[in-house]
Amino acid sequence: MSQNRDATISPRLVSALDRAWAAIRARHPDAPEVVITLGSGSSGTRGGLTLGHFAAARWERAGTRLPELFVGGEGLQHGAANVLATLLHEAAHGVAAVREIQDTSRQGRFHNARFRALAEEMGLTVEKTGSIGWSKTTLPDASAALYRGELRRLEAALVAFRHADGHGRGGRASSNNGLAARCDCPRRIRASAAVLAAGPITCGVCGSEFEVAEQ
Numbered sequence: 001m002s003q004n005r006d007a008t009i010s011p012r013l014v015s016a017l018d019r020a021w022a023a024i025r026a027r028h029p030d031a032p033e034v035v036i037t038l039g040s041g042s043s044g045t046r047g048g049l050t051l052g053h054f055a056a057a058r059w060e061r062a063g064t065r066l067p068e069l070f071v072g073g074e075g076l077q078h079g080a081a082n083v084l085a086t087l088l089h090e091a092a093h094g095v096a097a098v099r100e101i102q103d104t105s106r107q108g109r110f111h112n113a114r115f116r117a118l119a120e121e122m123g124l125t126v127e128k129t130g131s132i133g134w135s136k137t138t139l140p141d142a143s144a145a146l147y148r149g150e151l152r153r154l155e156a157a158l159v160a161f162r163h164a165d166g167h168g169r170g171g172r173a174s175s176n177n178g179l180a181a182r183c184d185c186p187r188r189i190r191a192s193a194a195v196l197a198a199g200p201i202t203c204g205v206c207g208s209e210f211e212v213a214e215q
Helices: 008-029 073-078 080-099 115-122 141-146 148-157 192-198
Strands: 035-039 053-062 064-072 125-127 136-138 179-182 188-191
Touching: 008 035, 008 080, 008 148, 053 073, 053 080, 064 080, 073 080, 073 192, 080 115, 080 136, 080 141, 080 148, 115 125
Parallel strands: 035 064
Antiparallel strands: 053 064, 125 136, 179 188
């Protein structure tokens, strides 16, 4: 991640995200125009970490409703390729909304086979994970090559990231017991939001990943 401390953070970051989204739309015309927002991906009643979220018809411009593309600030620490993968993941949800395809269930947590097909159409590698379906998406080398210019701009703009709630400097943990997470067994563990955000935790019995339990 670039360490240019003299640059203004927000305008460069939002501009890089906006240009990356424009590049996605240029290759995938069904991906809609969006309003990009940045914020905490670790707050809220459900716990865990949200890297990105697509929400239809949240904004209005001159009588026209526009969707929102939310990008969680905690995920910015993982580099340009992962941020672009998040944008492509949410673009798949956006295409589903435009085409009126039901790509998720269980309040948007479970990603079905229709989402997998759309994510692959966007150029992502898709894996099934735990109880949330085909949700794990990564950026393969071939897709990274298509977006090399956008990746360079994103890398230059990623000069800061957000700490998970309760675990930043001067912060106070919301719970000394951490967040509850379950696998498919279902066994149950507790871990901090920072630990859960660092990467998958796999159950040695059933082989599924521990997912934050709904609260």
